[in-house]
Amino acid sequence: MHISVIGTGYVGLVTGACFAEFGVNVTCMDNDARRVEKLEKGEVPFFEPGITELVAKGIKEGRLSFTTDVVKAVDKALVIFIAVGTPPKSDGSADLSFVEEVGRGIATHMTGYKVIVTKSTVPVGTGERLREVIRKHQTKPINFDIVSNPEFLREGSAIEDFMRPNRVVLGADSDQAAAIMKDLYRPLYLLETPFVVTDVPTAEMIKYASNAFLAVKISFINEMATVCERVGADVQLVSKGMGLDHRIGGKFLHAGPGFGGSCFPKDLAALVQTGERVGYPFQIAGAAAKVNYEQHLRMVAKIREACGGLAGKTLGVLGLSFKPNTNDMREAPSLTILKELMKEGATVRAYDPVSMEEATKLIPGMIPCKETYDVAENADGLIIMTEWNQFRNLDFERLKQSMRQRLLLDLRNVYDSDRVTGHGFRHVSVGRPTRE
Numbered sequence: 001m002h003i004s005v006i007g008t009g010y011v012g013l014v015t016g017a018c019f020a021e022f023g024v025n026v027t028c029m030d031n032d033a034r035r036v037e038k039l040e041k042g043e044v045p046f047f048e049p050g051i052t053e054l055v056a057k058g059i060k061e062g063r064l065s066f067t068t069d070v071v072k073a074v075d076k077a078l079v080i081f082i083a084v085g086t087p088p089k090s091d092g093s094a095d096l097s098f099v100e101e102v103g104r105g106i107a108t109h110m111t112g113y114k115v116i117v118t119k120s121t122v123p124v125g126t127g128e129r130l131r132e133v134i135r136k137h138q139t140k141p142i143n144f145d146i147v148s149n150p151e152f153l154r155e156g157s158a159i160e161d162f163m164r165p166n167r168v169v170l171g172a173d174s175d176q177a178a179a180i181m182k183d184l185y186r187p188l189y190l191l192e193t194p195f196v197v198t199d200v201p202t203a204e205m206i207k208y209a210s211n212a213f214l215a216v217k218i219s220f221i222n223e224m225a226t227v228c229e230r231v232g233a234d235v236q237l238v239s240k241g242m243g244l245d246h247r248i249g250g251k252f253l254h255a256g257p258g259f260g261g262s263c264f265p266k267d268l269a270a271l272v273q274t275g276e277r278v279g280y281p282f283q284i285a286g287a288a289a290k291v292n293y294e295q296h297l298r299m300v301a302k303i304r305e306a307c308g309g310l311a312g313k314t315l316g317v318l319g320l321s322f323k324p325n326t327n328d329m330r331e332a333p334s335l336t337i338l339k340e341l342m343k344e345g346a347t348v349r350a351y352d353p354v355s356m357e358e359a360t361k362l363i364p365g366m367i368p369c370k371e372t373y374d375v376a377e378n379a380d381g382l383i384i385m386t387e388w389n390q391f392r393n394l395d396f397e398r399l400k401q402s403m404r405q406r407l408l409l410d411l412r413n414v415y416d417s418d419r420v421t422g423h424g425f426r427h428v429s430v431g432r433p434t435r436e
């Protein structure tokens with residue numbers, strides 16, 4: 001089978017490279033010529049473990065190619081995945097202009113039956129809207145089907161998530177399209193991956209329902225953390241005690257600085273907007289977003305209190321990306337937190353293993369450091385912002401030599417307090433008692 005993937009970001013490139021690995025011929029198309037030029041040479045424009053190797057293998061074996069030409073993307077492909085961005089508009093709704101632009105391109109150039117698949121996260125009703133756009137822009141009436149196949153991969157483990165997903169969701173309104181999609185996903189079918197086959201609007205909703213639920217879990221435990229701090233309980237143990245209940249589950253129950261990334265904030269906003277559009281205020285989704293923003297600010301207050309004010313203080317920050325194993329800075333908690341710290345007069349020295357270039361552009365005034373221990377120079381506090389593995393086993397004796405105050409602000413609850421205090425550091429974490 002020949003397929004194409006339009007948009008070569010985190011989702012599109014992983015989709016294309018993984019299908020090529022499954023033995024499918026894949027054309028990846030992007031309208032960013034520089035990106036395509038790099039990809040043709042096997043250079044991946046973002047950090048994601050394993051993707052460079054997979055892309056190189058696909059190119060070498062002749063199953064993966066790149067183009068900026070929509071005609072090439074549409075021509076041979078039976079299935080066309082749309083994996084372009086769907087960023088939030090100012091009212092929170094998803095901006096579908098890229099999806100629609102792609103729809104118009106496909107409509108103009110299709111010469112035979114196509115299955116057109118939304119892989120991007122798109123609000124309920126987009127499949128129908130896309131169908132209308134394509135019909136309107138076809139030069140002659142050619143049959144096609146729309147499928148919703150939302151993606152659940154996580155940056156940082158995207159390839160594993162794509163190759164071994166918990167489920168594949170296929171929303172299709174025709175048996176023919178559903179059969180073609182199942183055939184394409186056969187390697188996963190053989191692994192006994194559960195398939196949820198629905199109509200298009202239901203598949204579109206599954207994606208938002210899943211992301212909103214995960215975001216609610218995080219905001220729930222973050223609110224719980226604040227209450228724990230005030231009553232002297234330990235949120236980490238509360239979370240463990242809750243998570244062992246199979247009805248609850250322990251994942252996404254870790255207190256921290258609040259979630260970020262390109263998906264949760266934007267998808268919550270879009271779900272709230274969908275609710276408003278249909279006359280039902282989706283209260284829990286709205287509350288999860290509000291709690292999350294406040295959680296970022298609570299971290300600033302926590303740091304201010306621990307340092308006895310921020311003016312004139314120097315803070316070392318470890319980790320800037322919204323989570324480990326990615327260079328993605330979109331909506332990262334570090335953006336809000338660091339800007340607030342600097343606004344109140346603190347000097348911020350920061351290091352991240354892969355996102356320095358992007359972060360330096362996004363956080364003006366931050367002093368970029370070259371390695372972990374560099375951030376600690378004359379610091380009044382060391383903040384763990386993102387839990388990269390390399391920050392899990394710090395050499396406290398070395399830190400002592402360069403820091404002005406022995407204070408660890410562990411916003412990811414990475415450390416055991418006994419270990420930190422054993423080295424003479426004060427340990428401030430999230431939802432746990434501060435230990436001296």
Ligand code: NAD
Pocket residue numbers: 006007008009010011012029030031032035083084085086098101102119120121122151152153154155262263
């Ligand atoms: P991204 O910003 O990394 O990539 C989008 C790509 O689309 C860019 O390379 C851009 O140049 C290209 N593009 C835009 N308009 C185009 C056009 N008209 N023609 C061709 N290419 C075009 O985005 P992403 O993070 O891969 O996300 C894509 C979609 O997948 C979004 O809807 C997102 O919500 C969803 N999603 C993302 C993740 C994630 O972890 N990043 C996970 C699941 C779902």
